[in-house]
Amino acid sequence: MANMSDAIELFLHRLIEASEDNTIEIQRGEVASRFSCAPSQINYVLQTRFVPERGYYVESRRGGGGYIRITKASDSQTELLRLALAHCNQPMEQRQAGHVVTMLLKEGLITERESRLIMAVMDRQALLLELPWRDELRCHLLRAMLGTLITGEEDV
Numbered sequence: 087m088a089n090m091s092d093a094i095e096l097f098l099h100r101l102i103e104a105s106e107d108n109t110i111e112i113q114r115g116e117v118a119s120r121f122s123c124a125p126s127q128i129n130y131v132l133q134t135r136f137v138p139e140r141g142y143y144v145e146s147r148r149g150g151g152g153y154i155r156i157t158k159a160s161d162s163q164t165e166l167l168r169l170a171l172a173h174c175n176q177p178m179e180q181r182q183a184g185h186v187v188t189m190l191l192k193e194g195l196i197t198e199r200e201s202r203l204i205m206a207v208m209d210r211q212a213l214l215l216e217l218p219w220r221d222e223l224r225c226h227l228l229r230a231m232l233g234t235l236i237t238g239e240e241d242v
Contacts, residue, residue: 090123094131097121098156108158132156140189141166166193167235174229177221183208183228195235204231 094117101110118125136142136156143157159169170186184205191201206212207227213220 090121090127091131091135094121094123094128095135098131098136102156102158109155111153111155113152114154128154137185140185141169141193166190166195167232171229171232174225174232176225177218178225178228179221180208180210180224183224186228186232190235204228207231 097117097120098110098112101112102108114125114128117128121127132144132154136144141159143159144154145157146152146154159166166189170190173182173186187196187201187204187208190196191198196204208224210220213223215223
C-alpha cells in the first residue's frame with residue numbers, strides 16, 4: 087500500500103461494495119482508531135477521494151451520535167451524468183474537471199477518446215483567460231458537454 091490515505095480509501099471502498107445499497111455510515115473516530123491515525127486523516131480522504139465528481143455523496147452529523155454517511159451514486163447512466171452536471175454549477179479548477187471526466191470514463195459513459203477530447207478543451211493551456219474567468223468558462227463548457235450526453239442536444 088502506497089500510504090495511509092490509500093489504505094483508508096481501499097477500506098471504505100470495500101465497505102461500500104459489501105453494502106446492499108451502496109451506502110455506509112461510519113464513525114470518524116472508529117476508523118481513525120482502526121488505522122492508528124488522526125481523525126483529520128479520515129477527513130482528508132473523504133474530502134479528496136469521495137467527492138461528487140467521483141460519484142459519491144458524503145454527509146455528516148456532528149455530536150455524540152454523529153456519523154459520516156458515504157453513498158456511491160447508482161450506476162444508472164442518467165443519474166451519474168446528472169450528478170456530474172449538478173457539480174458544474176460553480177467555477178471549476180482543471181483538477182475538478184479531471185475528476186468528473188475520470189468518473190465518466192471509469193463508469194463507461196464516455197470513451198477514452200472522448201475523455202481526451204474533453205480534457206483537451208478543459209486544459210488551462212487551451213483556456214487562455216485569467217482567473218476566475220478561466221474556471222468559470224471551464225464550468226460552462228463541461229456543463230454543455232454533459233448536457234449533450236444526457237439529452238443529445240447542444241443547449242442545456
